[in-house]
């Protein structure tokens with residue numbers, strides 16, 4: 318791993334694809350009826366290869382934004398671009414889901430009836446660009462890289478929830494995505510497992526340069542992982558504060574006790590807390 | 605399984621408890637049946653039932669009787685034909701109702717009106733519908749499992765997590781891939797549940813149908829286990845009534861075990877839980 322870190326240190330972040338531009342996006346559910354506005358004129362630029370952390374109170378519209386990028390839902394107005402190409406916008410309200418943007422879901426969406434290896438091989442099998450033998454080889458080596466050797470023939474239900482998350486990230490990476498979209502993937506994990514997951518995510522990120530759009534409600538997690546930190550308003554969501562986290566990558570857990578980390582935490586905690594309080598007062602529930 | 609494992613499961617605490625449970629039950633039954641001999645009065649209910657020892661001795665004689673085995677065979681065939689037909693028609697129908705909104709809205713209302721009708725209420729219609737009594741019984745048996753299978757398949761296929769579709773679609777799956785690799789395997793556990801519940805209903809139905817219809821085409825002492833019980837009642841052999849009942853219990857249990865085995869084979873990912 319240290320060789321990888323050395324390479325990261327010297328060559329920096331080299332991803333060239335996966336820049337996301339969210340341009341004045343509005344999302345209203347059921348516009349004719351209840352008209353729930355989830356996203357309100359949201360504009361955000363994410364550079365290629367950047368880890369962008371989205372923090373906001375429950376039910377503010379984070380998942381709605383992620384669904385729009387992934388192409389699971391349409392948007393009401395505005396546009397979303399990836400590397401300059403329009404994913405959705407005027408005349409095309411819903412983006413097409415694609416292997417270039419893979420979601421890692423909150424409670425995981427590994428197929429329970431497939432073994433870990435079959436799960437990891439699923440994307441390339443569907444896309445049919447490689448032979449079956451090549452796919453299995455690639456899957457095995459990527460699993461080994463992520464410390465998943467020996468769990469290939471287990472079903473997801475047979476391994477710990479931490480390992481499951483890792484399998485899911487590897488499954489996502491097998492598609493050579495430009496963007497990984499994380500929707501609170503570590504929410505259900507205990508804090509020790511979570512800290513292991515953070516380091517393993519960074520490790521995977523350093524080896525596979527992708528853009529990461531990562532939703533969380535955990536501010537420490539957001540500052541620890543992110544290049545960019547976006548604090549959302551309570552529903553309907555819009556960036557309230559955007560902050561570049563100037564702690565250099567590669568990072569490890571010593572960052573958590575560094576003075577700069579503490580400063581950033583103090584700088585943002587009150588903003589997050591204020592939005593959370595508004596959200597609580599309006600009785601917002603998670604979508 | 606190696607010998608050690610077999611021995612361990614044979615002498616496990618669960619097995620011992622099962623033996624104790626059955627033994628105690630048999631002793632109480634024997635004592636109750638013979639209450640007149642040792643207590644001087646006939647205990648209510650149980651005092652009228654033949655004791656297990658005389659049931660066993662009648663059973664012993666029956667083991668060589670082809671008519672008895674013919675009853676087994678006939679009931680089993682009726683159960684299996686009705687059950688298999690229910691699976692073969694019910695599973696695709698449930699899946700189709702789950703994946704096609706149009707098809708569902710056309711079929712579901714009629715389905716829901718027919719579903720609550722008890723299978724036995726169909727007996728007269730079945731006799732009119734079908735040329736032979738054998739087919740009538742098989743049809744009523746089929747109905748017993750059919751609705752349960754369809755409802756389970758439909759419910760199972762409907763409750764598949766959206767996220768499975770979304771990630772499969774993002775990874776480039778076609779509609780057919782999604783059906784084959786997501787909908788189908790995700791529905792298998794519900795198919796297994798539906799089939800084991802359906803199998804139970806099939807046994808209920810077949811026995812009652814045989815009693816009503818007088819044993820189907822076989823007639824005489826070869827009309828199925830339901831008819832066997834009825835015939836024994838008419839003939840006044842209480843031992844044979846009990847034997848018929850226990851035979852049905854054993855047959856039903858064996859069918860459930862078989863289904864559990866088959867179900868486990870098709871759902872290997874659920875085995876460890």
Ligand SMILES: Nc1ncnc2c1ncn2[C@@H]1O[C@H](COP(=O)(O)OP(=O)(O)O)[C@@H](O)[C@H]1O
Nearest residue numbers: 346353355374375376377378379380381603604
């Ligand atoms: N499919 C939907 N239909 C109607 N309202 C929805 C739907 N999905 C989410 N919402 C509403 O939109 C708001 C934002 O939800 P969501 O984006 O899931 O928030 P978050 O992920 O930040 O917790 C919530 O008020 C939720 O109730």
Ligand SMILES: [Mg+2]
Nearest residue numbers: 379380500604
């Ligand atoms: Mg959410």
